[in-house]
Amino acid sequence: MQTTQFMLTVLEELKRTANLTKDEEAERLLDAIMQSQKIFVAGTGRSGFMGKSFAMRLMHMDLEVYVVGETVTPSIGMNDLLIIGSGSGETKSLLAMAEKAKSIGATVAVVTTSTESSIGNLANISVKIPAKAKADNESEHDTIQPMGSLFEQSLLLFYDSLILKLMKNKELQGSSMYTQHANLE
Numbered sequence: 001m002q003t004t005q006f007m008l009t010v011l012e013e014l015k016r017t018a019n020l021t022k023d024e025e026a027e028r029l030l031d032a033i034m035q036s037q038k039i040f041v042a043g044t045g046r047s048g049f050m051g052k053s054f055a056m057r058l059m060h061m062d063l064e065v066y067v068v069g070e071t072v073t074p075s076i077g078m079n080d081l082l083i084i085g086s087g088s089g090e091t092k093s094l095l096a097m098a099e100k101a102k103s104i105g106a107t108v109a110v111v112t113t114s115t116e117s118s119i120g121n122l123a124n125i126s127v128k129i130p131a132k133a134k135a136d137n138e139s140e141h142d143t144i145q146p147m148g149s150l151f152e153q154s155l156l157l158f159y160d161s162l163i164l165k166l167m168k169n170k171e172l173q174g175s176s177m178y179t180q181h182a183n184l185e
Helices: 003-020 023-035 045-060 093-103 118-124 149-170 175-182
Strands: 039-043 065-066 081-085 107-112 127-128
Touching: 003 149, 023 081, 023 107, 023 127, 023 149, 039 045, 039 093, 039 149, 039 175, 045 065, 045 081, 045 149, 045 175, 093 149, 107 118, 118 127
Parallel strands: 039 065, 039 081, 081 107, 107 127
Antiparallel strands: none
């Protein structure tokens, strides 16, 4: 198989996953983003990288957003939102964050392959990305890709799609968001 054929197969997998993702779950997360005072984004590994990309775009929209674990991240409060990206929904450090945020009264959202996971059961808002998780050998969602690649790619597309919907709701253009782009490069 040629490289371009692999790319086309991955695109088909992403299309299938997107078609199985539920808009009503995304809308609940969008509502929470708009109602929150501060937004905190968390994830580990590649899912964490996708979360950082999402946080950057939220910042470009002039929302108060932080990546959990960075040195400038403040404390979470009652009117805040924690968004966790976790394929399995079982990552111990993310579960501990969710428990802490929930105990403070913050809203907890998870984007995961398993809404019945520990974090999924704890979360106020769960969005299911129907893709194979990293350690899922029994998945009904076949993929040619290794480990959690399909989930991680779908997570980035989902986050970017949320940004597009937020831009539409707030009547923002990319050009107006550019004023928030880093200028110390």
